[in-house]
Amino acid sequence: MHxxxxxxxxxxxxxxxxxxxxxxxxxxxxxxxxxxxxxxSIAVSSNGKDWVLINASPDIRxxxxxxxxxxxxxxxxxxxxxxxxxxxxxxDHTSGLLFLREGSLLPVYCTETVRRDLTVxxxxxxxxxxxxGLEHHLIDLKAGECRxxxxxxxxxxxxxxxxxxxxxxxxxxxxxxxxxxxxxxxxTDKASGKSVLYAPxxxxxxxxxxxxxxxxxxxxxxxxxxxEDEMIRAGVGRKYASEMGHLYLYGEGGMxxxxxxxxxxxxxxIHINNTNPILNERSTARNRVSDERIEVAYDGMxxxx
Ligand SMILES: [Zn+2]
Ligand SMILES: [Zn+2]
Numbered sequence: 242m243h244x245x246x247x248x249x250x251x252x253x254x255x256x257x258x259x260x261x262x263x264x265x266x267x268x269x270x271x272x273x274x275x276x277x278x279x280x281x282s283i284a285v286s287s288n289g290k291d292w293v294l295i296n297a298s299p300d301i302r303x304x305x306x307x308x309x310x311x312x313x314x315x316x317x318x319x320x321x322x323x324x325x326x327x328x329x330x331x332x333d334h335t336s337g338l339l340f341l342r343e344g345s346l347l348p349v350y351c352t353e354t355v356r357r358d359l360t361v362x363x364x365x366x367x368x369x370x371x372x373x374g375l376e377h378h379l380i381d382l383k384a385g386e387c388r389x390x391x392x393x394x395x396x397x398x399x400x401x402x403x404x405x406x407x408x409x410x411x412x413x414x415x416x417x418x419x420x421x422x423x424x425x426x427x428x429t430d431k432a433s434g435k436s437v438l439y440a441p442x443x444x445x446x447x448x449x450x451x452x453x454x455x456x457x458x459x460x461x462x463x464x465x466x467x468x469e470d471e472m473i474r475a476g477v478g479r480k481y482a483s484e485m486g487h488l489y490l491y492g493e494g495g496m497x498x499x500x501x502x503x504x505x506x507x508x509x510x511i512h513i514n515n516t517n518p519i520l521n522e523r524s525t526a527r528n529r530v531s532d533e534r535i536e537v538a539y540d541g542m543x544x545x546x
Pocket of ligand 1: 251252281331333334512
């Protein structure tokens, strides 16, 4: 299976346009060793020719142009993107759909609650009908799980796993969580049997995730915040990580500690907020992560499993 990280930052990207936190200022001024990053999205493929986008970030145009695997192979116009799977209805994961409007009918795979948010609160689906058109494929989370394939990329078997996290701030479900607001994806290459778990928004480590962490060849997991109170400490926000649907990395019960229990997979942190000290490649936090043999995703990262 081929995995291409298109965007490895959380919402806002790195640097964020209006942010002067230590990291954003440092990367803008070149005073810290850190790579700029665009907003969260990956592309996956079993054959290297037919790709599935997981999330459509507002940076999608630059991401497609910067990753030649997504360039059309033949014809005057076209794409190697066979469909888009959405893990939730957050702006930084969905607004990129608007910038695919020049294409032909757009196949989008998402749950019913996400479809509703993108029809009412942020009416992308309705809007795109007037452009390329949009073909919705339902991810039907019966019993909290569901397996599906994307048409044209049948070499990949996708399993959606319901997560307790957060619906977007604009959603009526924000304080009234529904099954389907957030999912993780367990993607298996049917030919090789290799699999990856993609979970960039993990509010807490839920027991039903354990078998996927244990058996996957690679886990691409929530690396948004180093600390539960990171935004408050940095002076750029008033919310805790958990209020935004993310589990902190460092400390008791954090993601680093959880990952220690799973020796098998290649471990990669993704969806990293611009305040997170792991972005600074010379920081203590980054060393701590490296010592645990945990990698930090960057834009253009090519993962083959
Ligand atoms: Zn996000
Ligand atoms: Zn910042």
